[in-house]
Amino acid sequence: MRKTAIFCLLFSLKIDKPEYRKKAIDFINDSDEDEEVKRWAISGLGQTYQNSKDQELTKLLFKKFNDLNEDESLMNGILSAILMINGIDNRQQLLRTNKINCSASLLMESFEKEFELIKQRVN
Secondary structure, three states, X not given: OHHHHHHHHHHHOOOOOHHHHHHHHHHHXXXXXXXXXXXXXXXXXXXXXXXXXOHHHHHHHHHHHOOOOOOHHHHHHHXXXXXHHOOOOHHHHHHHHOOOOOOHHHHHHHOHHHHHHHHHHHO
């Protein structure tokens, strides 16, 4: 129930409180956590910190993306959240990819230049 509450507070209400952010990051980093909970946490952070260009959060998400143990749908969510945090919303993602639910590789290909610029900015 607490996990659902964190998702609602971040995703639906976009309430930016340090304790909600920390809890969502804890869910993402917990190797024993359910993949669905991780997806909720990533999506919630992407929505809440949309267009913030938050470097710490962007670095964390790139690190998680580079973890080869993560599943495809989680990797897609990570890339989408990175784009959202850095000013490219879901609508722009949809228009560029022409798909509601695309693969991580299609997102990488469609936003290759943007990902390179974001990586340069946070490193």
